[in-house]
Amino acid sequence: MDIIGLGYMGFEATDLDAWRDYGPAVMGFAIGQNPEGDPDSLYFRMDDRRHRLAFHPGKVDRLAYLGWEAKGRMEFKAACRKFTDAGVDFTVGDAELCEKRGVKELIRFFDPVGFRHELFYGQKWLPDSFVPGRRHGGYLAGRRGLGHVVLMTPEFPPELEDFLINIMGFHWYGSGAGKGKTGFFRSRLNTFTSHDIAYGHAPGRMGIQHVGLFVGSLRDVGETYDIVKKRELQMMMTLGQHSQDPHISFYHFNPSGFAFECIAESEPWHDDGFELNPEKMSVWGHELVGPILGPSVKTPEEVGDPEFKAKKG
Structure with a gap:
């Protein structure tokens, strides 16, 4: 697709x-x-x-x-x-x-x-109409999409990968350096970032773990970092750089209990041409200072879609 x-x-x-x-x-x-x-x-x-x-x-x-x-x-x-x-x-x-x-x-x-x-x-838009809510350089949300999302699922069946790869047409990027079973996937036309969606296996748990958003500059990351600290909002990970991406980011929790990863590109991402297997998740920083799963990750009974649950019986 x-x-x-x-x-x-x-x-x-x-x-x-x-x-x-x-x-x-x-x-x-x-x-x-x-x-x-x-x-x-x-x-x-x-x-x-x-x-x-x-x-x-x-x-x-x-x-x-x-x-x-x-x-x-x-x-x-x-x-x-x-x-x-x-x-x-x-x-x-x-x-x-x-x-x-x-x-x-x-x-x-x-x-x-x-x-x-x-x-x-065909989503509606108007050129040069965005005015940020505070001083901000803007988000890179055009040809790459708005960012990426990481979901936690109580099951990780073969049907999931088959659906994402063979039906949705996503590219398998790898499992990253995290613990447990995780899969990263990228949409067919996105050649600007490593992944659009990832699923992590969390038996008995379900929900959204974090959303990654790309900003216009490192200054945008730094100013958001300062605001988060000043407001004493709960962080998940401090400022750092992942091994598999040439980007600088940090994670903090929002009012709904999942994390936003604020990301600036230190250099453009490029496809490595092979599946990476990093020794560790980050080359520097990203100290874990909060829970890896926030309160948005609950039981399937609490956060599962009612229509899907009805279909499953």
């Missing part, structure tokens, strides 16, 4: 007021305009797209959906045919849902472990 990367993400959140302050003041997000028919949610902009992150009122903090961007209408139609031929169950988004997402067309489906995904094309 000709997928660019993550176009948007949606969450259920228990404290939208905390996000309304945190998003602009800490991360530099801009608060977006609510689409008609959805006055209670909170939408954040990271660039000239109508929105990149959506937070909907919920009884528990959890990931609601991941939106993958197809290159265009023809690529979207080809993906739908591939899903049909492979016997993947999906639903077509109606006009109301497409308007909420700000896209031309979309479909919705589940991966084999129960996370909901959407595939779309």
Whole structure:
């Protein structure tokens, strides 16, 4: 499938007021305009797209959906045919849902472990319209997608890798240097970063572990780092550089209990051409000063999608 990367993400959140302050003041997000028919949610902009992150009122903090961007209408139609031929169950988004997402067309489906995904094309945008919530150099969220996400799953069956590689068309990047079973995957058209999504095996647990966002400069990372420290927000890892990426980043927890990794490129990423097996996760820094799994990772009963649970019986 000709997928660019993550176009948007949606969450259920228990404290939208905390996000309304945190998003602009800490991360530099801009608060977006609510689409008609959805006055209670909170939408954040990271660039000239109508929105990149959506937070909907919920009884528990959890990931609601991941939106993958197809290159265009023809690529979207080809993906739908591939899903049909492979016997993947999906639903077509109606006009109301497409308007909420700000896209031309979309479909919705589940991966084999129960996370909901959407595939779309043609998200609304307006050139030179993004104004950050505070002084900020902006996010690199265009041709690579908005960033990457790491999910924890209670099961890591062969069907998951088959779905991601043979149906979604993702490239297998490797398992990284972490402990346990982990898989990193990159969408077909993304040649700018190592991975768009990763799954970690956490028996009995499920949820979102962190989201990685690329900023315009190292200064953006440093200023966010200072704000996080000044506000005494819980960090996961201090400033550092991973072994497999020429990037500098740090991790801290947001109001929904998962972490944001703020990332600046020290040099452009390039495909190594072989599967890496790093001796350790980072070449310097990234001291673990908080939990590796935040409160957003709970039991499947707490954060699993109700529709998927109903289908599983």
